[in-house]
Amino acid sequence: MNQERAKERIATELDRSRHRSNGLTLDALDDEGLHAQHSPLMSPLVWDLAHVGNYEEQWLLRAAGGRQALRPDIDGLYDAFENPRSERVSLPLLDPVEAYRYNARVRREVLDVLSGAELGTAEETGDERSLLADGFVFHMVIQHEHMHDETMLSTHQLRRGAPVLLEPARGVRSLKPPVHEEVYVPPGSFTMGTDDDPWSFDNERPAREIHLDGYWIDTRPVTNAAYMDFIDDGGYENRRWWSKEGWKWRTGKKAFAPAFWTREAQGWSRRRFGRQEIVPPDEPVQHVSFHEAQAYAAWAGKRLPSEAEWEKAARWDPVAGTSHRYPWGDEEPGPRHANLGQRALGPGPAGRHPEGTSPLGVQQLIGDVWEWTSTTFHGYPGFDAFPYREYSEVFFDDGYKVLRGGSWATHPTAVRSTFRNWDHPVRRQIFSGFRCARNADET
Structure with missing residues (x-):
């Protein structure tokens, strides 16, 4: 250009x-x-x-x-x-x-x-x-x-009170649920991070080759319906599924469901920008903390992916043998690829935007909900703060967990497959969800 x-x-x-x-x-x-x-x-x-x-x-x-x-x-x-x-x-x-x-x-x-x-x-x-x-x-x-x-x-x-944000039309452009609930990512190396993306931040650099063992990853984020199964099975009451820190948070918070959810006689409702509505079962769950995501994954017999596993599933093209800027390639995000940029005031249904699917067959990696990973935020080997330490470096190795992929509220210029977000594991006001992974030798 x-x-x-x-x-x-x-x-x-x-x-x-x-x-x-x-x-x-x-x-x-x-x-x-x-x-x-x-x-x-x-x-x-x-x-x-x-x-x-x-x-x-x-x-x-x-x-x-x-x-x-x-x-x-x-x-x-x-x-x-x-x-x-x-x-x-x-x-x-x-x-x-x-x-x-x-x-x-x-x-x-x-x-x-x-x-x-x-x-x-x-x-x-x-x-x-x-x-x-x-x-x-x-x-x-x-x-x-x-x-x-x-x-x-x-x-x-x-904020409490009447709605003030205009609700855009939430029509579905295209919908194609995945054939399989999870896909296998074979062992091998891929390029993680970037050296030449002009929009990238210091914590996305430098690029390096990383070898990962084979693993399975969900083809879409965990939905509200799937998360309701966890709740209905007593997931919030069973200490077995929670880490020590997670159980301490859950009991102290008295958490019983994602933030803004209320149990009604006819099921679950939620408050969304001043509107009370029935929780749509087919949307990715959002407003969950890292601890809730980790507990659900344990209940499901899985785990959260590492950020390297997430990035490989999002970028790596096994046929071309290269890592792309986005799951669909290097073309900048458009409405057909992902739900980004406040086009709606919430995530779209699972299976939306099939044109944004990665070469490995993983959907909705960009947009809809930020996805928690198991990785504590840190600098890559060879990290060099630029142009100021307070953007990234001061947060390294201090308990912050990495989130990937952006949400429906993230602008297209502020997200890509290498972009790294981070937050405290207790945060729920952010537009956060997750997907699960498991080791290749697990059944």
Whole structure:
């Protein structure tokens, strides 16, 4: 892609991310709703709104553009590491109108920086550590805002009150349930991670060859119907299925089902963005913690896949002998491939998007629900923090579990088969589900 086309793409994606951010904040709630802390787990939405602008200013205007700070006085307010989420509501934050004007001012100057930027490839510039090489820093900021948009959706899910988000049509484009419940991934090596994806983060690098023994993996995420079987069989009451940490969490939380579920006379209902509805049996289960996913897998006689197993199932093409960017190849995600980008306010039914199936026959690896893996978040061998330690490195080996694949709320620019998400194993407000795996020698 030449520089002018690359700049046009960046400008378009910057506009899309801001349109989405404003839609989840200024267009959705009044001042009181934006300033309110709807859960101690989440920031007030007005904090997220100005934070994305401040992050953009720091990286695109100051670091990449070499310009003077517009609002250095607010840097401390919007520093995510200085201010825990539960304390942000008490900060002297910009009000919604101020935040909107500040963001708009930053964006005007950013587009000016973009017009004059040199976005040569790392090979052309001879500097793989350049913020501008391949447009890296712009890609980073775009993905950062979309990540906060997904976090804002989690806040909306935790919010009490009448629905405020427009419910898009949830028609099924194509539906083809898998013939088999699981597929066999033969032993062998594959390329994990990446060295050359211009949108990739430091924790996705460097690429390396990994050998895995053969294993079986589910062809689709665990559905609500399957998870109801676990509940009905006393899964939450039977200590046998839970790890020591998981049982401690379950009993302390008094968990009895996924978050937002309620048992009704006619079955299970759920609260979804202010709407109470019957739990659809054919959708992937979501809003489950790592501990719940691990317990279900044990009950089913299986386990959670490692992130290497998940990535091989998602990327590896045994015929071509290569690892693709996405399960279906290297083409960027479209509506026919995956449920992404808030096209709906929830996952689609299992078997949706057969055109997004991996060469091994595994479905819905991208989109619908983030999938818990058994892996603790860590750096790959040869990891090198770039451009700042606080994106990845400070979270390594601290009990965070890796999630893969993105959800219905994840924007297409912020997900690929190498992308790594991570969270505390107790988290349920995120749009998380899972699929199971088992060793090849298990029956």
